[in-house]
Structure formats: structure tokens, C-alpha cells
Amino acid sequence: MTQTAIVDDLCNRFGAGTFGRQETGDGIPTVWTTKERAREVLGYLKTEVERPYKMLYDLTAIDERVRRVRQGQSPSDFTVVYHLLSFERNEDLRLKIPLTEQVASLPTITDLWPAANWYEREVWDLFGITFVGHPHLRRILLPPTWQGHPLRKDHPARATEMGRFYLPEDRQETEEAALKFRPEEWGMKRSRETSDFMFLNMGPAHTGTHGILRLVLQLDEERIVDVVPDIGYHHRGAEKMSERQTWHTFIPYTDRIDYLGGVMNELPYVLAVEKLAGIVVPDRAKVIRVMMAEFFRLASHLVWYGTFAQDVGQLSPVFYMFTDRERIFHIVEAICGGRMHPEWFRIGGVAQDLPEGWDKLVREFLNYLPPRLAEYDDLVMRNAIFKARTQGIGRYSTAEAIDWGVTGPGLRATGFEWDFRKQRPYSGYDQFEFDVPIAMHGDCYDRAVVRVEEMRQSLRIIEQCLNHMPEGPYKAEHPLTTPPIKERTMHDIETLIAHFLSVSWGPVIPAGEAFVGIEATKGNNGYYLVSDGTPWPYRVRIRTPSFPHMQMVPLISRGLLLADLLAILGSVDFVLADVDR
């Protein structure tokens, strides 16, 4: 609880009576204020305070109506949570606003942060909380015909509770009609003096969108006037799912958030659970986690590399890069037993120790990939057509990136050296030597430059893991480690019962809140966990990088040609499951 300077600062500015303080398990200063003061306080934090909180990292809500353990918190039916990030302080701040069920509304902050637009729509969609003054407060993840707000505790979770799904002719027509785009609803004109605009529907079944994403384009001939992304086709309700899974059995769902990131997704989740539970993970487990996470960074970047080149017209690279990815999967399969979704990290460690002979596989791969990467530089990065299609396209500045919530390679490509592995080392990243590649122009090409260099850095990290893999246990000796250590059982009936309960129910994680964000493949992926002292989470908020990145696409596409949009989409490197969860 060290970062309280800002709380004192706030109290000095607005009066101590304005704020309530809450202790959280992650040490992030958490303050409560009223919805009347929210805008004022947020505005102060963004622009006036010394070393300001420039990024709206996350905006979400909690349905508190059935939560039991709430010491030190303002009473509320719903709580809106603003999560701000200050790069200058390297600190976070959480601002909470209590709301009642009867008056579940508060003023919008879309004028303060453009990134708030989608976040507020999401909170409206999933919780039914109204943001007064929001320009387009309508559903974002669920179909426009949807009734109810699914993340409310009284909404059914299971599809099987909601009756059998039928799709007769009339429903098909209603649903399709509801998806029809009406420019007027978005304040768009159908024509200007000289020409009529063309509204082009791209997706949700389109090969250039890397998944089921729909973009409605307002075109003046081939030039993009505006873009309206329509997301939510990939909404799998992962956050609601967490509320009925145990802490342990939610791990497989995390793999499927950024489905190219594999075990990388599990890392922030297990780290946050361990923070709540107070588990210290042994070094071997940490290094194994880092190694596997970096393998998945490579695998994800290889898919991006190949498909990006394909997006701008190169057909061969994707074949080479998928072959390399297969080699990574060969190692992943040998170690974890699975390919894309190994579900291999555990609360307190990893599922099992490294198999005999793993080091040989890894070493062979470390010798194999660098010459291939050098070849790809000639094939792709130094290719004149590739450069012509990507340089100067889709540019944004560091300030814009921060304003829109961009993290990861997209932020580093604007010349801002910020990598959470360096700035807030987790899982022992501070013990590794690696560089943080940056580029200066913030365009499609530079985002590629950063990722390609990152792949080399990942290889460096993996090599260090290989050479210095610590000996020791792969799981923490802690009562909440799941599954528990087998040696602890079979002594007497008590140990047997304890073991049986933590295997069948799973661990009971102490009540509290904790957040962990990591440098994932696409940017900062964070898990904000709320425990009510039960064997399952009360609420899991998954802050994914692709969501804000997707929101920014219109800004960087306006005025460009239709073909440039594909280069932009490729360079942003999103995964639809990471956008919609």
C-alpha cells in the first residue's frame, strides 16, 4: 500500500469527504466517489494533476447485489470501475462509482477519453447502466434484438436455461433486418454536393477481416470517409462463464480469449489469483511459464507475420511461417500435450514438470528460427511492394495511442518505449536480458518492424530459460495450489478430505480484489478478479488489448483507400475473440 500519494493529492484538491478508500489485494490505490463528482475527478486526473493519468486503461462495472464481503466499500447495487494508467508515474488508479438499481446512470466521459466510447457501450450492453450524454449508446456485443443485460446476476448464464435455439424464416428476417446499417443512426450523410457515398458492408464473413468482424465503410469512390466497426459476433460470454466455474476450471476459458496466445492468456489470470491467495511461485515454475509464454508470442507473431503479408498481396510467406509455427507446436505438444489451447498453467505453478529431453527440442528450434527470420526480412520487410503498401499508412502518434488505450507493439511503434515486462516485471522477467524494440513512425510498417524484432527478443529470452532453467519444484507448496500436491494426502482422514475438497470443489480464494496485467502478444492483457471468499470468482473482468485497438481503426483509416484498410487491419494484429471475449 505504498502508492497513496495520489489519494492524498485528490483529497487535498476535492476535500477528504469526497473520497472513500478501499484496500485491495493488488496495491492499486482504489477510491470511491459519487457519480456527481466522477467527471470532475477524472478530468483532473487526466489533465491537471502532476504526472497525469493519461490512459483510460479499462472501464467496467460490477453487479454488487449478491456480494457478501464488502468491507470498506460504499454501498451500491452496481459499481462502475474506472481504471486509469499513468505512464509517468508507472502507477494505476482505480476510481469506483456506486450506483443504485433504480438510478443506474452516470454522465459519459467520452469527451475526456475517446476510448471510453466502446467501454461505456459495453457496460450499457452487459449491465444496463446508462451513460448520459453518450453519442451512440447502443448494444455493442450482443445482437440489437437482445433482451436483458447478461452480466447482471439475475440474467441466466446458460444457453440451455434459455430454451432451445430455433432459427425459422421469420426470426432470420428479423435478425437480419436488425443488423441493417442505417447511416442516419450514426449521424452520417448519404451524399455530399458532388457525389453520393457508397456504404459498403465488409464482413462479418470476409476473408480480410481475420475473423468475424463487420466493418461498414462510408466510401467516396475508393476513398474511405468513415468506418463503423460492428463487433460482438464473437462474444462468448467468458466473463459470465467465470461466475460459475471454479477458480481452477476457469483456466481453459482464458486460453480461448486471445486464441493465438495460448498459455500467455493464462498468465495474468493465474498471477492475479496467486496475488489474492498469497501464493509465491517457485522459480522453476516462473521460468517455465516465461518460456512457454514466449513460445506463444512467437507463434502468435508468426501467424500475424504471414497473414499480414498475405493481406497486402504476398502469398508465399504465410506458408513458410505456418511451417515454423508447426515446429513451435511440436515443442508445445511435447511439453504441454496440447497445441493451441494447452491449459497448462495452474494456480501456484504449472501442470507438470518439463519432460525428459525438452532441452534438445528447444535448442534445435533456437538454432532453426534465426536464419529463417533473416530470410523473411528479405522476403517481406525489404520487399518494395510491401513497403509501398504499408509505409505511411495507418499512422498515429504516441499521444493518440495513449488517448485510445493502445498498448503493446502498436504503442512501441510510435517511439514510446513501454513494455510491461520491463516496466512492471512479473513472473521473473526482471531476471532476463532483452531489449524493447521500438520504431518511430507509428505506421503499419513500423508496427511490423517492432513485432519482427520482438520475435528475436523472444528467442533470446527462451535461450536464457534453456540455459538457466532452475531446479526445484514446479508447483508452490501452498494449501491453495491447485491441484494440490499429492504427497500431502494419504496420511490421515483430514489430509484426505482437504485434498478431496480442493480437487473437487477447487480452492476457496480469500475475499478481495486483485488485478494483474501483462505484456501479452497483442498488448496489455489484464485480469481484474473479485473474490467473495467462494470457490468460484464473483466477477472476472478481462481487459483485452484488441478491444481498444479495434476501436481506433476508424481514426487511422479515414481518408485512405479501401485497400489500405486491409493493411491497417493486418498491422493492428487483433483476434476477434480478444475483442469480443
Added chain:
Amino acid sequence: MGWWLSKPISGHQSEDRSEIGDGTLDEAVRRSVVTARLQDLIAWGRKNSLWPLNFGLSCCYIEMATSLTSQYDIARFGAEVVRGSPREADVIVIAGTVFMKMAPIIKRLYEQMMEPRWVISMGSCANSGGMYDIYSVVQGVDSFLPVDVYLPGCPPPPHTFMEGLLRLQEQVGRERRPLSWVMDDRPVSRPLMPSQRDRKRTERGQATDLLTIDRLPVTELKQEKWK
């Protein structure tokens, strides 16, 4: 029709002339004339050129796309001609989770495909909702599309996808369809496809040596080959 696979002859004339034949008229006829029933010939053609629609929903699609790439190379089975337009495609692979918001679009895509058309349901989500019994997910694509082949897995690896494709080929090759609905209004006759679980039960039951997690599986041999 007689046919054979000839080996490449390097430099010298091969001693074994059986591949080249004996040069008689009889053999020349056997080499260049084929007799078949038209429906068999069409089924054979359909079977070996199943063109998939370029359409994916989620994680499974990545594995489906992987089967197109070099290591798996689905072109061996004539299914690499991925079509962007449903009008040109023969088979739609429901590769991923079927979302309620997406269901009307999937149905529309299917309706845009020309007969004959087939559906592969790839992965647990498309089969039954899988691990996503959640408000936004349809519990199995077969609630609004007729599925021909179901593939297990989350996601099924590329070789499972290819196995599924081969099963579909088997079905397509044995299907009997009227040549034209104008001339012939008989319904399509589909072969009964037994479940692979039943078909492979005996073989699988004989496995006695199961891998442990502590040492690398036999694929290490494959690793040697890479060098």
C-alpha cells in the same frame, strides 16, 4: 481402365519395363478408354474436388487454415481450392463457435451455396456448444443446418480436419443424386456413415502402451528428419 503410378526414371532406361507396357492395341485401349456409369463418374469427380468456403468463426479456423499449409497440405485431397464466394463452394466448414449474433449470417451463407452442398461441423462448439453453454452461443450448429460430418476436438488439430474431409469424401463418393431435378425428382440417397468411435473401437482397444507425460513422445523421430 488400367492405371499405374510410374516412378521417375533417372538417366538410364529402367530395366523393369512393366510400367511402360507391352505396346499392344489391347493395352493402348485400356490406357486411354474409361467406361463408367455417369453417376459414378460424377460422384468420383465431386468427391475429389470438394471446394471449401473460406469461412471461419474462431480458433478452429486457424487449425483449418493450418491444414492448407505445407506440412499438412490439403491439396493432396483436392480441397485446397478455397472459395471466397459461397456460390462457388461445395462444403462449408463451421470452424468455431456458433454465436447467436452470427447464426443468421451462417444460415444465409449456407443458403447461398449451390446444391450439392455439404456441412462439416468442426470442433466441440459447433458440434454441441462445447464448453460454452452460455447465453450468446448456439448449442450446436445442427439446430439450424444439416451436418454431414462432426469433428471432435477443441480445436481439432489439422490432421483431424483432414480425416473429417476424407470421411466426407467417402460419403460424397457413395452418394447418389439425380442428375437434374428437372429430369428426375428422386431424393438424394446418402450412405449410412457409421460413427468412427464404433469403427475404430477394436483397434483402439488393443492399445496397451500408453505414453507417459514425463518423456517425449515418439514424434522425436520426426525431429530428426528436420535437419
